[in-house]
Amino acid sequence: MVELSVVGILAGLDDAALADVERHINRKTFSSGAQIIEPESDSSDVYLILSGKVRIVNYSVSGREITLEEIGAGGCVGHLSAIDGEPRSACVLAVNNTDVAIVSPANFEKIVKNHPSVAWNVIHELARIVRTSTRRIVDVSTLGANERVVAEILRCAQTEITDDGSALLSPVPVHSDIAGRVSTSRETVARVMGTLARKGLVNKIETGLHVPDVRRLEEFLSESIH
Amino acid sequence: MVELSVVGILAGLDDAALADVERHINRKTFSSGAQIIEPESDSSDVYLILSGKVRIVNYSVSGREITLEEIGAGGCVGHLSAIDGEPRSACVLAVNNTDVAIVSPANFEKIVKNHPSVAWNVIHELARIVRTSTRRIVDVSTLGANERVVAEILRCAQTEITDDGSALLSPVPVHSDIAGRVSTSRETVARVMGTLARKGLVNKIETGLHVPDVRRLEEFLSESIH
Structure with a gap:
């Protein structure tokens, strides 16, 4: 008990x-x-x-x-x-x-x-x-759906950041969970995660979602907004 | 003091x-x-x-x-x-x-x-x-800007509702205040308030904003959503 x-x-x-x-x-x-x-x-x-x-x-x-x-x-x-x-x-x-x-x-x-x-x-x-x-x-109120997805991944990464500036989100966040948390659709999350992966900002590995450089992800978000 | x-x-x-x-x-x-x-x-x-x-x-x-x-x-x-x-x-x-x-x-x-x-x-x-x-x-997350404005007016009216089903919001709510509260622009608020006034759902009178029938405003919102 x-x-x-x-x-x-x-x-x-x-x-x-x-x-x-x-x-x-x-x-x-x-x-x-x-x-x-x-x-x-x-x-x-x-x-x-x-x-x-x-x-x-x-x-x-x-x-x-x-x-x-x-x-x-x-x-x-x-x-x-x-x-x-x-x-x-x-x-x-x-x-x-x-x-x-x-x-x-x-x-x-x-x-x-x-x-x-x-x-x-x-x-x-x-x-x-x-x-x-x-x-x-x-x-x-102020970000588009795509930016909210990136902001959510960034927030998770910031709480797991290690000394070398990388982060491991384990297990890999479920798309529908992220969608629910940032008020968008699962499809939008899948699309944004695809973009982040192609840009090398996140990599799916065996133990979870690896963010090699949290700072770069931060810059990517701030560039998307401005 | x-x-x-x-x-x-x-x-x-x-x-x-x-x-x-x-x-x-x-x-x-x-x-x-x-x-x-x-x-x-x-x-x-x-x-x-x-x-x-x-x-x-x-x-x-x-x-x-x-x-x-x-x-x-x-x-x-x-x-x-x-x-x-x-x-x-x-x-x-x-x-x-x-x-x-x-x-x-x-x-x-x-x-x-x-x-x-x-x-x-x-x-x-x-x-x-x-x-x-x-x-x-x-x-x-789920309503458009127009519906959020109506929902906000409705909420104010519901807290002021009288026995005859009407409500008086006094003083008249300031458009920019409503805009800030529901995360939209002042222009959107002005446009929606104009629509509500034309439909007789709200009337500006000397003492404030009069909502003659709170229930009708509720129905109007629920029809706009569906």
């Missing part, structure tokens, strides 16, 4: 406090592809991800899927409704088999109010989402 | 706690148009808005201004950097003459950690921003 201590927002709690939280959760396993949170549901439960991976998605009026984020083990989803009592803002799907700990809204509020470190962790996590969202709003 | 009790995130603090916060702030007044937070600055101070109004803006690489939000008296800006220590994510301008209370990042963290009700208020406020941002990401 996965320990609750993997959960980011519970960081800093001692064993006694974790044991207390453990008494207030229900554990559940969702199989790959299962819907964890339905947008129409009345529930305001919070889901702590103990293992696996989930995808937070929204659907446009025309039914197009917009991926807002993917969250792995240690993350937390569904807390917005627990915080403000409003309906679910998105749905959550299990990408892999996923173990979760379910916390009721009342218990979530109690845990946050009883433990200043948990409150601060939740604030930190929400601030991270606000920053990511802001960047995405600016991107999607 | 405006009391700190107007500030939303300080709601629930008793007089003694407010007096303690008062000892840890600096008051400052910015005149209309002044820059309150510069994106390049090293400061991580938090600004509590006591009176007036500020605009949070971001600039695209090509210099276009994207309005993220406008915040009036009682609001709070600049807390992201105080929370995560990262650089400023946007700049903040005074729209009107604006009185603020400035809190250092260390004091902000102390206030949040010492007062569970303040922590919960901050969590609430961040959750609100996440919801607004999510809606905007979905809008800008």
